[in-house]
Amino acid sequence: MKYIFLFLTLLLLSCQNDNPLDFFTQVNKLEKIEGKASYLDSPFLSAGKKLYVVGHQNGRFPDLGWHVEGEMGGVWLHPIKLLDGYHAEIKNNNGQECLTDAKRFFNYPVGSEQVFDLKNMGINVSQFHFVPENENGLIIAYQIENTKQVENKFQFTFNASIDLRPVWLSDSLEIEDGQDEGNWEKRHEIFVAKDNKNNWFTAFGGKGFEPSDSENSCKLKRKGQGFDQALNKTIELKANEVKTIYLVVSGSDKSEKSAINTHQYLSKNAEELLKAKIKTYHTIQENNNLVTRDQGFNQMYRWLKYNSQWLMQEVDGIGTGLTAGSPDYPWWFGTDNGYAVQGLLASGMHEQALQTIDLIAKLSEKANGATGKIMHEASTNGVIFNPGNLNTTPKFISMLWKAYAWTGDEKLLDYYSLVNNAVDWIESKDKDGNDYPDGAGMMEIHGLDSEMIDVVAYQYEMYLAAANFAKVQRDMVLVDEYLVKANKLKIKINADWWVDKFNSYADFRSTKAQALKLTEDAIIRADTIDKPWSVTELKNTLDTLKAQEIEGTAPFVVHHNWIVNTPMEVGAADKEKAEKALKTAENYSNRFGMFVTGIDRDEQQEEASKWKSFSYVGAVMTLPTGVQAIAEAKYGNADRALEYLKMLQNSFSYALPGSMYEVSPDFGMMTQAWNIYAVAVPVVEEFFGIQPKAWKNEILIKPNLPTEWTNVSLENIKIGNNKLDISIKRVNNILEFRISQLHNWKIIFDFSDAKNIIYDGNRIKGGKVELYDRLHNLKVEF
Known part of the structure; x- marks a missing residue:
C-alpha cells in the first residue's frame, strides 16, 4: 500500500x-x-x-x-x-x-x-x-x-x-x-x-x-x-x-x-x-512494508519505524546512533540496542542499524578497552555512565550476527575479535565454575549478586552467534567449541533453572537464605503498595521455600520477572517445558501486555521517584510483551503471539498519537527504541519466517502465520542488496504464495507440516523446496 x-x-x-x-x-x-x-x-x-x-x-x-x-x-x-x-x-x-x-x-x-x-x-x-x-x-x-x-x-x-x-x-x-x-x-x-x-x-x-x-x-x-x-x-x-x-x-x-x-x-x-x-x-515506510486487513495493526508497525527514526541522533565528534527514548533517555544504550537494532534490521532500516552498531562498539572500546565488554549507557558528550551489565554483552553479540545475516556487510566481520573477547569476558564472570555468570542482568534484584536467567539465556544465544561468525571466518575449531558450549548450556538451562512446582524457569539461582530474604522483602513491598493478592501469593511462596530442604544454590521463582521467559525467546527451552512456562506467563498480563513482575499495578501514574531505579513493580512494559510474543511464535503459537502484539496495539497512540510509550499505556518514555524489536521481530522473523543469509545470497523462509492472517503481504523486504515481495493467501488448508526478488538468490522454503507443494507447475511431496528465479508462485497443502 x-x-x-x-x-x-x-x-x-x-x-x-x-x-x-x-x-x-x-x-x-x-x-x-x-x-x-x-x-x-x-x-x-x-x-x-x-x-x-x-x-x-x-x-x-x-x-x-x-x-x-x-x-x-x-x-x-x-x-x-x-x-x-x-x-x-x-x-x-x-x-x-x-x-x-x-x-x-x-x-x-x-x-x-x-x-x-x-x-x-x-x-x-x-x-x-x-x-x-x-x-x-x-x-x-x-x-x-x-x-x-x-x-x-x-x-x-x-x-x-x-x-x-x-x-x-x-x-x-x-x-x-x-x-x-x-x-x-x-x-x-x-x-x-x-x-x-x-x-x-x-x-x-x-x-x-x-x-x-x-x-x-x-x-x-x-x-x-x-x-x-x-x-x-x-x-x-x-x-x-x-x-x-x-x-x-x-x-x-x-x-x-x-x-x-x-x-x-x-x-x-x-x-x-x-x-x-x-x-x-518514504524510504522507511517502503522498506519491509506490512499489509494486512487490520489497518490499525499496519499503522502501528509503520509508525514504530518512524518512531525509531525520531530517536536517531547524530552528534559531531561522537557519532550517530539510536537513542533509548524520549524525553529522559536521549543518549545511547548498549543494552537497549541489543534489542532495538534487531528491530531496525527486521524492518528494513539497515543504515540506521549499522550506524548504531559502529557507535556502540566505539563507545564500548572507550569504556572497556579490548575486553569485549559492551557498555550500557553513555551520554551524548561521550561520557560513559555505566560500562556494562552482564546481559548487555551477550545480547549485543547475538544482535551483531543478525546484522551480518540481514546486511551481508563485510565490515561487520571486523568485529570478530570483539565477538571472541566478549565470550571470554562473560565466561570470566563465572565465579564458582558452574558455567553461569554471577551478577545482575536486565532486572536488578536488590540485595542479590547471583545468577540471573536472562544472562544465561542470552549467553546461550551468544554462543550460537559466535559459532556462526567463526564459521564464516573458517575458524572451525572455535565453531565446534562454541556449539558444544551452546548445547551444554541449553541442557543445563532445562535441568538447573526449571522449577517444576511453579511451571516456570527461575528468576535467579541463589542460596535458600538469600531466597527467603528476597521473598520477605517482596512481601513488604507488595503490602506497601496495597496489593493483597500479591501478598497472599508471595506468602505461599515463602511457606513453600521454608518447607524445602535445599543445600547450596538452587533455582527460585520469587518475583516472576519477565526474564523467566527469555529461554523461550532464544529457543533454548525444551518444548514440553516451554508449553508449561508460556501457559504460566498468561497469568501475568493485562490488556496492555506483560507485567515486569508478577505484581499487578493499576495505578499507572505514580510519582516518578518510584521509577528511577527501574523498580517497575507490576508495570506493563512493551519489551516484556514483545519477548513473550517472540517466545510464543518461536514455539509455534502464532495466534497467541498475535494476541500479545494486539496488547501492544492497545498502547499505540494512547497518549502521544503515532507513538508507543515505554510503560503501557502512558508512562515512562513517550517514544521508546526497543518497541521496534517487540513488533517487527515477531512479525518479520517469526510470522513471515524470514531467516536471511545475505553473506551467501541465500534466504530461508519458514512462515508461521496467525490464523486470522488470510491475506497478507510484506513488500520490499531488504536483505543485503536484494529486495523481496511476499504475498500470502489462505484458502482452507492451502496457502498460496507469490514471491518476487530483485536478484536470483537461492530461496529455501521450509514448511515442516506440509503434505505437498505445487510450484511453477511442479508438484512435490513434503514441505521443502529450493527456488532461484526472480518470480515464483507456490501452493502449499497442509
Missing part, C-alpha cells in the same frame, strides 16, 4: 515569503494521527537527527523529566540545550491570547501541529514544528486565518525561553554552565544568544520580526541560567484572509557564525529540506 504523502510534489516557498497557503496545503496532505483531548497536557516529540523539540501537545513547555530534573523538555541540539521552550502571543483590540492551550494536536512522521481557536479575536492559528533531518535547526510555521468579515490587525509576538546548558554528565568533563547573554543582529534580522562561559549559541528570528520589550504574559517559572526574549511584528489580514509566517531557531556548540549560517540556510531552503525529509520517511 502506498500513501499519498509519499508522492507529494512540494511547492513550499522560501521562509522569507509570507505565502498564505502553500506550506499548510501540502502539510495537510501528509499522513497524520490526531491526539486525544484528554492528553493535550502531555508531551510530544518532533525530531531530526541533530535537533529535537519536546513540549506539551497543548503548546506549553513546562519543566519536564527527571533524569536532569525539569530540563528534559525544550529544544535540544546535543550535547547542548538551546531553549527551554517557546510560544506565541497574539494581541489586538479584543485582547491578548497566548498560544498555550491548543484545542487539537496532530502528529505527522515529519513534524507535529497544534491548532488554536481564538474565537474572541476572530482568528484561527495552526502551529507546525518541522525539524530538518540533518540540520542544526528548527522551523516553526504559523498559519493564521482571519475568521472575520472585516480586516483584522494584530501584533504577533514570539517568546523564546533561552537556556544554553550542557547535557547530563558534563560536570565530569569540568564543563560549567554560564549565564546566557544576547543581542539583536539587525543585519540578519535575528536574535543571537551565547553562554558566557562556553561557545554555545542559539539564533532565532523571522522575516519582519524585531525585538520586543513587552511583558510576557504567559511566562512560566523555570530553572537555569537563561532569560526570555520576545520578537514581534504587526500583521494585517483582510476579511477571511489566511497568511503563513515562519520562525527559525538554530544553534551551535562551536561558533556564532555557524548558528547564523544555519539560520540563513534554513530560511532560504525550507522547500528542499522538507522534500528531503519526506523522502527519508
